[in-house]
Amino acid sequence: MNQPSHVFTATAATFERDVIQRSLKVPVLLEFWAEWCGPCKQLKPVLEKLARDYGGAFELALVDVDAEQQLAAALQIRSVPTVMLVKEGQLVDGFAQALPEGQLKAFLAQHGVEPEVKIAGAEALDADATAAEPEAPVDPAAEVERLRAEVAAEPDKDELKLDLALALLRAGGSTEEARALLDGLPANLATDDRARKAQARLGFARKLEGAPPRQALDARVAADPADHEARHLLGLRLIVDGESEAGLEQLIALLQADRDYGEGLPRKALIDAFTVIEDPALVSRFRRRMSSILF
Template identity: 60%
Template sequence: MTLDTTQPHVFDATAANFDADVLRKSLETPVLVDFWAEWCGPCKQLGPVLEKLAGEYNGAFVLAKVDVDKEQELGAAFQVRSIPTVFLVKGGQLVDGFPGVLPEGQLREFLKHHGIEPGAAAEPVAAEAETAPVDPHAEVMRLRSEVAAAADNDNLKLDLALALLKTGAAHEAEQLLDALPANLAHDDRAISARSRLGFAALLDNAPPVEVLEAAIAGNPDDLRARHLLGVQRIVAGDAQQGLEQFLEMLRRDRSYEDGLPRKSLIDAFRIIEDEDLVGAYRRKMSSLLF
């Protein structure tokens, strides 16, 4: 089976590009991972249908093709027992999948179940020009004025919620986020804001940094203390030290509290604006998981 290289939403996934092109890509766009082989008859039935849907859905998801004969490491990491096998990766996590061949109608239902509709891909976000740092309090005042003048503009309300979070006004920001319509509630910016709120909420009644550090020094396997210390560091702006705590949790017990180490890393990736730092720790996370 020859991959149609003219399709912009279909690509060959390998161990070398899996982190960037599947895991990192899935934070923005769902990725359907198709495990197949040249000698597999059912794969030749399913593959063209998946490629057709990838083109028709026009970026609402991308299709990653994994040749299990060439990429045995990936097949083992996903515990693929038979082919074809398809997995859906969203937000850096494997969320669903199925073995064997499904009819096109059932494939569409599978995608719809996960909120993937034809043409539903988000528009690419243009890179922001470098500008002087904006005073967050001044930005809140500016956006309040704009929201007052355009009360029906929900995008402005989302912008205001994000600005409020930077000033520490978490309660008002949460109220604005809760009132957003469904289409904006799943916006990448809203998801990032929810992650920030979640981190801030974890610190309610949390022990001071010194107490957490002492607990870890006394017991390096105190993953609860490591988690709270990681959150403390990230909220305080020390992103690297926060990520280090989460990564150490993953090293010691990846299944702790239903996968909390990995979930914490992914939430942190949504918050941290340093793309190079996020990329470095995403690769470290992948090396531990796959």
């Protein structure tokens, strides 16, 4: 029997291609289920209906935990049904129960997944956007000052505060100012993709507070390749300093050496790095390497 449109079966062998890579273009909702699970039988048809109704706004991937025990163990699935949302190669949220349709829609909406709406002329607009000339690089310090002035002029406009927080972190500015701006955001902006990027950058800055300088970390890793703390901090330091590929190499090496170090810290650090780094080709390459290690 053919599966409904926008629904497919995921396996460990196809996970990288069908879930991780696909999620770079469209969100993928994973349902971990089992034939003997009663709530799974209630949830599955509702999810399939939503996949059809949303017209490709997300893809539904079904994982039979009995057939894919290795995959379920790698993703730490402890009960079924469990649902996870994958966006841009990252597990961003999930829940472990059968929810009614209304709550499922709310969950999707919370992460920006809405039913596909076809708009006349959209193709032409997309073509115009593609043909547009790239903008000149923006000076980070000048951008901070411009946004500070805009926030001062419109103090109730929360979107500008988020823009300012991101600009501060890109420019290596005050992490305390950025933290205060992010902490003051309303709930609808706190879960925005840009807010997640800012929080990841802020997390890197927090971890590097009081850390040894780069030269000392280089020396520690050279003297003892099993110094996981030094390798982790060196990877973060390199990424913050703009040497993204070198930083990712350190984090991948840490994942290969001990994926369970610091309660899964290598994987978490890589996911945060993927959020921070603004080079899609580089991120895609290292996502594939991370997946090959984990799965």
